[in-house]
Amino acid sequence: MASASVKALDQPVLDVATGVYRVVSTTMKVQSDGREELYNLSESVRDFVKSSGVRNGTVMVSSLHTTCAIFINEWQDALVHDMKTYLAQAFNKDMYYRHNDPAWSDCDRHNADSHLRSLMLGMNLNLQVADGDVVLGEWQSIIMAELDGPRERTIRLQAMGI
Amino acid sequence: MASASVKALDQPVLDVATGVYRVVSTTMKVQSDGREELYNLSESVRDFVKSSGVRNGTVMVSSLHTTCAIFINEWQDALVHDMKTYLAQAFNKDMYYRHNDPAWSDCDRHNADSHLRSLMLGMNLNLQVADGDVVLGEWQSIIMAELDGPRERTIRLQAMGI
Amino acid sequence: MASASVKALDQPVLDVATGVYRVVSTTMKVQSDGREELYNLSESVRDFVKSSGVRNGTVMVSSLHTTCAIFINEWQDALVHDMKTYLAQAFNKDMYYRHNDPAWSDCDRHNADSHLRSLMLGMNLNLQVADGDVVLGEWQSIIMAELDGPRERTIRLQAMGI
Numbered sequence: 001m002a003s004a005s006v007k008a009l010d011q012p013v014l015d016v017a018t019g020v021y022r023v024v025s026t027t028m029k030v031q032s033d034g035r036e037e038l039y040n041l042s043e044s045v046r047d048f049v050k051s052s053g054v055r056n057g058t059v060m061v062s063s064l065h066t067t068c069a070i071f072i073n074e075w076q077d078a079l080v081h082d083m084k085t086y087l088a089q090a091f092n093k094d095m096y097y098r099h100n101d102p103a104w105s106d107c108d109r110h111n112a113d114s115h116l117r118s119l120m121l122g123m124n125l126n127l128q129v130a131d132g133d134v135v136l137g138e139w140q141s142i143i144m145a146e147l148d149g150p151r152e153r154t155i156r157l158q159a160m161g162i
Numbered sequence: 163m164a165s166a167s168v169k170a171l172d173q174p175v176l177d178v179a180t181g182v183y184r185v186v187s188t189t190m191k192v193q194s195d196g197r198e199e200l201y202n203l204s205e206s207v208r209d210f211v212k213s214s215g216v217r218n219g220t221v222m223v224s225s226l227h228t229t230c231a232i233f234i235n236e237w238q239d240a241l242v243h244d245m246k247t248y249l250a251q252a253f254n255k256d257m258y259y260r261h262n263d264p265a266w267s268d269c270d271r272h273n274a275d276s277h278l279r280s281l282m283l284g285m286n287l288n289l290q291v292a293d294g295d296v297v298l299g300e301w302q303s304i305i306m307a308e309l310d311g312p313r314e315r316t317i318r319l320q321a322m323g324i
Numbered sequence: 325m326a327s328a329s330v331k332a333l334d335q336p337v338l339d340v341a342t343g344v345y346r347v348v349s350t351t352m353k354v355q356s357d358g359r360e361e362l363y364n365l366s367e368s369v370r371d372f373v374k375s376s377g378v379r380n381g382t383v384m385v386s387s388l389h390t391t392c393a394i395f396i397n398e399w400q401d402a403l404v405h406d407m408k409t410y411l412a413q414a415f416n417k418d419m420y421y422r423h424n425d426p427a428w429s430d431c432d433r434h435n436a437d438s439h440l441r442s443l444m445l446g447m448n449l450n451l452q453v454a455d456g457d458v459v460l461g462e463w464q465s466i467i468m469a470e471l472d473g474p475r476e477r478t479i480r481l482q483a484m485g486i
Binding site: 175176177178179180181182183218219220233234235236238239240241243244245248282283284287288289290292297298299300301302323324 | 344389
């Protein structure tokens with residue numbers, strides 16, 4: 001039943017780790033090659049976490065842009081196509097937007113739709129780190145959505161923990 | 163006025179805590195009982211945080227799936243119904259998707275709509291912990307959305323701090 | 325190509341910091357002046373982080389409400405107008421909702437649309453802190469969306485790290 005609360009942890013075993021807290025960061029560049037394109041960052045983020053020395057904690061994957069999103073989903077060609085189609089249909093590029101109108105805006109990229117897509121998708125992803133690796137489910141990939149390319153994008157990675 | 167910035171903190175009093183950083187984690191299982199259903203995880207997450215020994219820091223609630231979302235909202239039967247109705251209407255199950263087409267995809271769950279819902283809702287929630295408890299507003303509950311059940315889902319909880 | 329993974333970090337230089345972990349928190353109040361309005365919290369969050377003494381880590385900006393969202397985007401009058409227009413159109417205020425129906429709900433605010441907007445926008449933002457300041461791209465601002473005002477809203481800020 002929808003309104004039933006989940007009452008108990010099935011696995012109340014707790015893993016506990018303590019130690020000296022460290023923060024390790026880097027930036028990576030992604031050169032996009034289309035106005036709207038998806039990129040799989042999983043391998044890069046995993047390599048970074050492994051090299052960071054953080055064994056337990058979190059890793060944050062942050063787009064430093066307002067038309068470039070970061071999220072989790074399955075990395076399958078057919079689904080990547082569906083996600084791009086959905087984003088194109090749900091956020092109409094050709095509607096009137098003040099941001100695209102020289103009378104209201106000094107931005108000449110005509111990218112109001114790109115801003116709205118990133119608004120709803122989010123630009124910061126925070127993931128758990130355990131045993132020196134990013135905690136991802138079997139079908140989860142870390143995906144960057146270029147929403148107003150092609151451009152060189154900056155993604156900041158930060159691993160934190162012990 | 164919309165474009166006015168919020169300039170000053172009304173309560174500039176800072177609470178400061180220091181100590182030995184710890185990371186405590188566990189996994190919980192949720193057996194869902196419908197294709198689309200919401201579950202209130204607040205009590206389980208609160209119990210976990212209390213047992214973790216973390217008094218100040220954060221707790222992360224992560225779905226390890228790509229068709230199962232985690233978010234905050236009010237837990238009221240009428241609103242739960244409205245959220246489910248909104249998600250069903252905003253993401254059309256019966257449209258053509260390559261992910262559902264055997265010519266393009268080896269997935270036979272016909273769950274492209276479930277992927278799109280979780281894409282927009284998010285699968286990782288990071289919350290503040292203070293005084294040994296999750297910081298939640300009066301009306302806030304931690305909600306898991308099963309978007310392609312029924313299945314047994316794995317949620318990983320990690321409390322971090324001092 | 326969409327399905328190509330991003331393979332290598334272009335800048336594998338890692339910045340590493342260690343030290344005594346601290347958690348610093350405060351609450352700020354925002355008095356909203358319309359049913360739907362956006363507020364730029366960047367300056368307040370930056371001031372808080374600078375006063376927290378946290379040089380490397382994260383800052384979390386959390387709305388303690390279910391009809392008040394927090395996100396990142398560009399702060400430009402024309403775009404603020406477009407974001408408000410998008411939110412008004414994508415989530416129909418005048419549809420039938422059980423949450424607005426006295427037969428199903430004891431809430432008399434008729435704000436089901438506000439709940440749905442915050443559901444999709446999110447209420448918790450976690451950002452990187454480096455060199456004692458919030459890591460934000462050139463065009464990124466931290467924005468609070470009042471979705472059912474006017475009201476006094478409570479935002480909890482927590483800086484964590486070293």
